[in-house]
Amino acid sequence: MKELKLMKGNEAIAEAAIRCGMDGYFGYPITPQSEVLEYLMAEEPYKRRTGMAVLQAESEVASINMVYGGAASGKMVMTSSSSPGFSLMQEGMSYIAGAELPCLVVNVQRGGPGLGTIQPSQADYFQATKGGGNGDYKVIVLAPASVQEMADFVQLGIDLAFKYRNPALILSDGVIGQMMEKVELAEQKERLTDEQVAERCPWALTGKKPHRGHNIITSLDLDSSRQEKFNEKLQAKYREIEKNEVRFEEISCEDADYIAIAFGSSARLCQKAIDLCRAEGIKLGLLRPITLYPFPYAPIEKLAQRVKGFLVVELNAGQMIEDVNLAVKGKVQVEHFGRMGGIIPTPDEIVAALKTKILGGK
């Protein structure tokens, strides 16, 4: 039965994981996402609910490699962390992408670089959307802007991960992770049986079967020509993802002269900025990328043909703006407004930035 609850974003992730029939969660505490592991440990799904395994690992390096192991055996597995911990996971992410395994990873971003701050940030955009670890690979990136989406994207993320045998990432931030909102929780799904897993994942390590040779999960091929072929196969998969999985939301774009482009918590701030602008007669709209990879280049390119300018709002020094520029191709003005180090701007600051950077510059 569906259920309405008031929850933190991080708790919603954890509850959604249990409800979608996740087989295992492996994590390590780090602010501002520790509630995911805390909630799961308090729920004890391994004893009291679905039998889902939950383990506090010795490090983020171990967490992501537990995810690698679980995914290699065809199970639905996930981990979560925040920026410095997510950096530690990049080796594992690269191996998982290279071994073509499905899994879900959550990064509730905080400010950096280094230990940075525990306050919200969106400064891991490049790391999330451009690969992150070594080698040519991509991770499907979902950017939730509400507690509801934190819950919903667990199911969506793991579904996409299995559809493409590719890691999926929920790129959240400290605002969405920590804030409380009402959330409609999905009905409890049964976990798959071992037989169902073996049928769904004929490639997985489920024990050698009479009808097949032994399965091997690896990212290694010492033969360069075969390794190049494999890379071409990966790239073809990414083109397929780019064709099928672009998700975005447009708010008040129909009559807009100016468009704010923002994801996650920044998009929430921009919604208020739209109201403030429109009260003054400035027609501002918002395009919110929901998938950061694949990025919604086409809809932005389309808007660029009729609007007067774009303001890219991010909690960083200007990262997504590079993708926006690739879409706009210099047709109209594109400016960036961001705060860093864990500072969250007010909607007024966004309106002021629009006025100085774009309206004033006319």
Next chain:
Amino acid sequence: MSENFDRPEIRKPENLIYSRTKVLTDNIMHYCPGCGHGTAHRILAEVIDEMGIQNDTIGVAPVGCSVLAYNYLDVDMAEAAHGRAPALATAIKRLNPNKFVFTYQGDGDLAAIGTGETIHACNRGEKIVIIFINNGIYGMTGGQMAPTTLEGMKTATCPYGRDISIMGNPLKMTELVSHLKGTYYVTRQSVQTPASVRKTKAALRKAFEYQKDGKGACFVEIVSSCNSGWKMTPVQANKWMEENMFPFYELGDIKVDGELVK
């Protein structure tokens, strides 16, 4: 010799006293002649075969000379990042408790870059078998110093011999994990003589039997030679190993049934 195998009067089932186990594939191994990996693979495969668990076994071999072990062992296998095999094995076993799960790791992998994963998997008492090949050197990358390189031993990154005052001490990982509550069976063996091969096979069998009974982490070190890395002939390497490695890395059981015996 070989023409005898083609003589049908000899090639009869009742004359068969030994054959290659079906758990080894037909692939030609890349290991150097004289290396212990081939023998260790064979007895591991024989144990899996004799226990009848080929279809219920999942192995993990991380970076190192044995990274391609999946080409030789005919069981479902994963290649892991350097040092991370015990983390993979932890999840595989917890999510598939009815499967037999083992890792197969070298000394650089298990005792240097993967020290954290090794200690914590052992300490949690993960119900897995960890097979640890210790030859005191990084073979795959061309013979550099390992955490287990002996004092004075020459490698590519300690060309004048391991100087303890600069490079630190060789690490006895097996003794270390034997002191963790989570380990149930810890032993150190070798594979350079027929007798030692038999002993090691028995140790592996014991480790897998313990896993069958749901006991804690089982840790089997196999002290092995790396004649190409050590720049010796296989015969010289075995002699050097017996004279130099064994006095420091003493053979025998260290922990049995969860109790220290040494």
